[in-house]
Amino acid sequence: MGSVALAQRAIADATKFAENRLAFNRPIIDHPLLQQQFAERRESLRAVFALAWEAGRLLNEVWREHRPYSDRYHLFRLIAHLAKYWTAEFAVQTAKWSIEVHGGLGVLEEFRVERWLREAMILAIWEGTAHRQLLDALEVIERKQAHHLLIQYLRPANRMPELQETVDAIDAHQRLPLSERERTWEPLGTRLAKTTAAALLEQLQNR
Numbered sequence: 001m002g003s004v005a006l007a008q009r010a011i012a013d014a015t016k017f018a019e020n021r022l023a024f025n026r027p028i029i030d031h032p033l034l035q036q037q038f039a040e041r042r043e044s045l046r047a048v049f050a051l052a053w054e055a056g057r058l059l060n061e062v063w064r065e066h067r068p069y070s071d072r073y074h075l076f077r078l079i080a081h082l083a084k085y086w087t088a089e090f091a092v093q094t095a096k097w098s099i100e101v102h103g104g105l106g107v108l109e110e111f112r113v114e115r116w117l118r119e120a121m122i123l124a125i126w127e128g129t130a131h132r133q134l135l136d137a138l139e140v141i142e143r144k145q146a147h148h149l150l151i152q153y154l155r156p157a158n159r160m161p162e163l164q165e166t167v168d169a170i171d172a173h174q175r176l177p178l179s180e181r182e183r184t185w186e187p188l189g190t191r192l193a194k195t196t197a198a199a200l201l202e203q204l205q206n207r
Contacts, residue, residue: 001056003087003123004049010091010098010116011041017102017111034101041094048087050204051197055083071149078137078146079196085133086193088124095120134189135182141170142181150196157199166195 015038018029028034058076065073095117099106106113124130140146147170151163173181173188
């Protein structure tokens with residue numbers, strides 16, 4: 001949730017700056033390319049919030065469990081690792097983008113956005129680095145088939161074809177040798193995190 005909040009603050013600072021900074025006699029936020037970037041950032045922010053929120057909601061259900069753990073617990077583990085990974089990565093990307101919106105002023109201390117990038121980098125390693133979260137997600141997939149628990153949990157969702165394709169790709173990935181699975185996991189793990197976040201956002205909006 002801290003990563004989501006930092007990304008939100010970076011977007012808010014970028015919005016305020018872009019509304020007041022003029023280029024070609026109009027605020028830069030009125031330029032189509034930057035408008036598109038803002039729209040994409042805000043939609044992604046809503047998705048990472050849905051991912052973080054679901055991890056917290058599931059934790060509230062399973063935190064009292066002891067061995068043997070339920071399928072719900074293993075589902076929580078997968079979503080939690082995906083959330084810790086993707087929210088932190090999104091915070092770093094968004095803080096960097098906010099600096100770019102500010103242009104050269106973004107690196108100056110008085111505009112504060114350079115601080116968000118420094119703090120975002122800390123968030124990305126605070127409870128385990130990105131590769132550690134991805135490997136932990138892979139472990140619960142390999143041992144507990146948690147990606148199948150995930151797709152069952154998310155039914156029905158408008159993104160089911162995309163999510164099903166990702167799960168099928170993970171099944172194929174599981175047939176690789178162990179070292180090859182680890183070496184090639186990051187793009188697929190990122191795809192799973194982003195697709196899960198988008199599907200959870202749809203569910204949250206429909207509740």
